[in-house]
Amino acid sequence: MYMKLSRQRYSELYGPTEGDKIRLADTNLYIKIEKDLITKGDELVFGAGKSARDGLGLLPTSREEDSMDLVITNAIIIDPSIGIVKADIGIKNGIIIGIGHAGNPFIMNGVDFVVGSSTEIISGEGLIATPGFIDSHVHWVAPQQIFDALSAGFTTIIGGGTGPAEGTKATTAVPGSWNLKMMMEALDPFPLNFALTAKGSSGRISMEQVIHSGASGFKIHEDWGAMPSVIDETLTVADEYDVQVTIHTDTSNESGYLEDTLNAIGGRTIHAYHVEGAGGGHAPDIIRISGEPNVLPSSTNPTKPFTIHTYDEHLEMLMAVHHLNPKVPEDIAYAESRIRAETMAAEDYLHDIGAISMMSSDSQAMGRVGETGIRTFQLAHKMKELNLINIDDNFRVLRYISKITINPAITHGISDYVGSLLPGRVADIVLWDPRFFPVKPYMIIKGGAIAWAIMGETNASVAYAQPLLYKPMFGYYSAPMVSFFFTSQEGVKEASKVVKRSVLPVKNTRKLGKKDMKYNSTLPKIEVDPDSYEVKIDGIIPKVPPAVKLPLTQLYFMF
Structure with missing residues (x-):
């Protein structure tokens, strides 16, 4: 019956x-x-x-x-x-x-x-279940970022730094083996997966040493030097050791233009950060790099989505992060060269057509570690509203969630472990009430254990008596059992001496291309007018006005 x-x-x-x-x-x-x-x-x-x-x-x-x-x-x-x-x-x-x-x-x-x-x-x-989100651009300025990341649904963080030093406030690079081991030990008690990137250089010896110490890849940054010689040598070492390279290119075009950087890259795989350019990179046309088949492009969240306030916020942000002096005219000119409303608008469109494959935070260094998921889906909402391309909601949602799950995992050689809920993957799962997706997760499951969750007054007779707050759960305190460090294959042994948790090798990073980015493999032709900064994408200037109103904002943060 x-x-x-x-x-x-x-x-x-x-x-x-x-x-x-x-x-x-x-x-x-x-x-x-x-x-x-x-x-x-x-x-x-x-x-x-x-x-x-x-x-x-x-x-x-x-x-x-x-x-x-x-x-x-x-x-x-x-x-x-x-x-x-x-x-x-x-x-x-x-x-x-x-x-x-x-x-x-x-x-x-x-x-x-x-x-x-x-x-x-x-x-x-x-409830909605998603893979734990992955942030592939984190400056380790402060350990408290971990709490904001967990509260936003992130379970894997890729980046570098050593605290509020000038080098870290500007770049995501851990300089040298001593600093790398210090950061491994410091991060070990926290229930997230970590991959640390070391400083790219024109010097092979130092890069090989830090790879053997447990770095997962390299970061090239203009503040440390992004010359063609640095790019070439870093990629040469990365190819030999099968690790990823991330790059923030030369904004001032001091040592070459975008074409010179592309020549130095030479068709090799590279993860290009904040390809719009406000976060840094060849002015005014770094955004063109999103159309290269060997480049895996990402955005950082302050420019997304483009709103009526986005342009104005960036000048002071940039001056603070890159140690610029507002009393020096050349420093102001440098900052202003990076901020262009036209490329911010084009970036929105490139995301919607799947030409920019990833989204990340750039935490405390021109980005907000707790807002990447929110801004990703604010952008999806905005672009559906503009209706510039004809795709259904399921496809759009899968395209956008790929930018903060599987695509950064593929890019950094960890997709066999995280980035999806396929069998065999680590049980990093985020549960969401649909009414709060992707603003406030209901529960973070890390490696099969509840690590972070909304919890009520613990002296109450039931679990959800007010006030409801995010609190660490028992899985939080079993971090070494439920979390991992990702390192180079050569660094597994050395890193295992430093941390209590398991160490897993990154792999298959050097033959990747845009074709490998799920839902985000589009290769448009991108042109930038050097005078007006207008961006043509496949011969068309997309009309993307700044958003005046967005979802996922004050309504969810009244208390």
């Missing part, structure tokens, strides 16, 4: 199902569930009188090794490698085992992984 339920009633009991649409917070984006992987009538639900009980959805005779450690039930998955589906998520030993149907195969149909007496359950009904 079967019971027939209305869609509304089914959603109330088990969460939305195939064909249902869910609005993302107060944006104009509505995702549609493409497929429900859970067998109807055999849903696993925890609670009094529900199905996740001994002999029902729970198999009492299962051995620990045969059943999951953790199952998230009935979640709405948004993942660029999987799509937008409804499923249970099975986790064992901190690794995702399956996306499908959890339960007791003796009495339930279509079970993909077993729930036993050793299984914990998180009820995901009505």
